[in-house]
Amino acid sequence: MTQSQISNLKSQIGAIDAWASCITPEAAKQWPDSFRHVFNRYRAPIGILEGMSIETMLAEMDEAGVEMSVLSAFVYEGVQVTNDMVAAWVRQYPKKFVGCGTVDPRGKPMKVLDEIKRMVNDLGLIALRLEPYAYGDGVRGLPPTERAYWPVYAKCCELNIPVALQVGHTGPLLPSEAGRPIYLDEVALAFPDLKIIGAHLG
Structure with missing residues (x-):
């Protein structure tokens, strides 16, 4: 593809936010101290600290020139943006959002796999988001090479x-060790058909 073709494609599609969550005011009240630390340190926007409605998020997208967002579920301790919530927003605004679900791989394997199947077949979500640093005890996360993930990867395939x-x-204030990119090497070797996105770099 030539540079002019790429530029033309960009002008047709517009900007896409590939890692977005709408933290509602109800969910924002439950932020644990491990998250509030970074919010305070880096002066997080009010929308993160206090939450926002989906309509406010849409207005911010329009202001920033973001045409579409990959809207993701997010569950950590008491902060709950569920697969069902994401699916409802996608149904409400199908030209602005596509949905990405989540599960906790530490759960009972069959329940975890049933939820992945439900979020795709019943809710229409198109991807799964996992955050290995969050699946631990606050000192050690759960690297993506651990066996708890393997049934999840198989179901995604x-x-x-x-x-x-x-x-x-x-x-x-959570461990970064579980986020080492080299861990994805083993995952890719074990699951050659798995579509892997190493996300949220920056």
């Missing part, structure tokens, strides 16, 4: 959906 794993450093 079966359903032909990508899995987005956070890699690299994490801002909250």
Whole structure:
């Protein structure tokens, strides 16, 4: 593809936010101290600290020139943006959002796999987001090579959906070790058909 073709494609599509969550005011009240630390340190926007409505998020997208967002579920301790919430927003604004679900791989395997199947087949979500730093005890995360993930990867292959794993450093007071990009090497070797996105770098 030539540079002019790429530029033309960009002008047709517009900007896409590939890693977005709408933290509602109800969910924002539950932010744990490990997250509030980074919010305070880096002067997080009010929309993160206090939450926002989906309509406010849409207005911010328009102001920033973002045409579409990959809207993701997010569950950590008491902060709950569920797969069902994301699916409802996608149904409400199908030209602005596509949906990405999540699960906790530490759960009972069959329940986890049933939820992945439900979020794709019943809710219409198109990808799975996993955040290895969050699946631990606050000192050690759960690297994506651990066996808890393997049934999840197999189900993603079966359903032909990508899995987005956070890699690299994490801002909250949680361990970054689980985000080493080299871990994805083993995952890719074990699951050659898995569509892997090493996400949220920067």
